[in-house]
Amino acid sequence: MLDFFTIFSKGGLVLWCFQGVRGPAATAPVNALIRSVLLQERGGNNSFTHEALTLKYKLDNQFELVFVVGFQKILTLTYVDKLIDDVHKEFRDKYRNEFQQKGALGLLNGTFDFKDDFMRLLRDAEESSKVQAPTVMKTFEQSLKSQKTVKCMIETRGEKPKEKVKNKKNKGSKKDGTEAVAAPSKASAADKQLSAAGVKEELTKDEILQKNREEFFRRHMKAGEKSRSPKPDAQKEKGKKPRVWDLGNSNAKVLDYSNSATNGSAEACPVEEFDPDMALGDKNREPGRLYDLEYESDDEAEEEKVVQNSSKPSVKKGGLGGMFGMLKGLVGSKSLTRDDMDPVLEKMKDHLIAKNVAAEIAVQLCESVAKKLEGKVMGTFTTVTSTVKQALQEALVQILQPQRRVDVLRDVMDAQRHRRPYVVTFCGVNGVGKSTNLAKISFWLIENGFSVLIAACDTFRAGAVEQLRTHTRRLNALHPPESHGGRTMVQLYEKGYGKDAAGIAMEAISYARNQGFDVVLVDTAGRMQDNAPLMTALAKLIAVNAPDLVLFVGEALVGNEAVDQLVKFNKALADHSMAQTPRLIDGIVLTKFDTIDDKVGAAISMTYITSKPIVFVGTGQTYCDLRSLNAKAVVAALMKA
Incomplete structure (x- = not known):
């Protein structure tokens, strides 16, 4: 039994709707379909699940229509695909002239009744599913x-x-x-036994005993020699001896440099050795401003090539045929088919994979573009390649523009009004640059006038606390208390190694609230997405402390691994959380962006798989090398040949 069937235009006009059962209206599930699938360019699959309903849809790109059917997801209705195809064909054939003359708005203003036709098609679809032979179990033969x-x-x-x-x-x-x-x-x-018996009869008993004794000793000596030979190998010690370093010691206290009494004080590492100009990079920048990511593209040259290639066939035509062909082209009567787009989409898919987009996501993107363009009438003087490329660019820009924009400065000011610190937690795999980009974000927040408390919750990696202490000294050297009315702008909160990270984060947040800090940045240990105990500890830290923002730090160098990391991080946070609505990743920090040239596909992969925005982009080695994502610049780099 169908819950509803609706037909609406891409502009949002509902042309016709059928309500099958009494219940909630179709507005909420259809709006969810539009927000999550159609607007986000995720049309690779024609099915969508919303709460207890399964929605299937079909696009008519020629008349800009969308056909949607909804039914309970616990039901298996085999005739739905046939029904939606039949309704699509019947509706567009019946009202083709009205669409061509008046459009969707003109059809809405008129009076038309499609219910009888729909009920007939529904009965035919149900009967066809019953006529089909049911699957019978095979016999043993x-x-x-x-x-x-x-x-x-x-x-x-x-x-x-x-x-x-x-x-x-x-x-x-x-x-x-x-x-x-x-x-x-x-x-x-x-024979030997007989001959031996004959010999023994000739010998006396003493001689036989003597001979047997000699033979026994001779055999015993041979066995002794065989057993002695492997003794030197058996005496070798198994395994490899551990290497002993000159400065090594088995005692963990000797190797623990997190204690401020040993070398953690300011006197142990003097700030005079630090060069502020080298840490700041560009001197002409505006303090506190987060610049957009920039990329120079060669779109003008590519457009000239497309125009030249598209103008060549029109020159060859002559006479009346060429004239009428030109006028026909101006009107635009060529509609795209799947066969026309397949070669171009195959090249586009290979191009995306070569630019570090995950293979699975590249396939889904091309499938979504194909469904969006199939049946659409091409414009004037346009080729199939340019049309597909433009549609793919629009889809990529739409993906990179998030559903929810994260404005950190606005949220920090809102937390200030409520007299509480704004808490940000950084998580990710090993070696992606969590601590480094945490220091960059700290510098950006300090330049905007906010005080920062850094919580050293990486209690596992050797040197993690010292790294954050060094960043704290350098940030205080760049922004001394004298420049901010005697107020210390950045401070490190640490408890050494081997402690519970969730407990340290809780104590740091309480300390920040008492001392009046504006922002708390929580640094966590790097962990692989398959390590269940460490993922459980991360989920505990997030569940206990409830941070305002959870940022996943990922490298721009990864390809298919980005999908695996994000999916398993989100799944682990959901599985190991005890809350009814588990806290997942809120945003992404993309690091090492300056090392990949134009292979920026990781940005697409991460955003597509999570639907979360890329909040910050790391582009270098100084504190100023932090950017915000510019979707058009990333797409321009991605589409560059």
């Missing part, structure tokens, strides 16, 4: 097991039975041969 059994029982003239016979013959011959060989050996042994 039809199964592969019975065929194998029969083949084993019946002997044919095939090669295998012959081989078996040959093998049997060979086995028999081998047995005969072994018996023939064994017979003389037995005979020779018997």
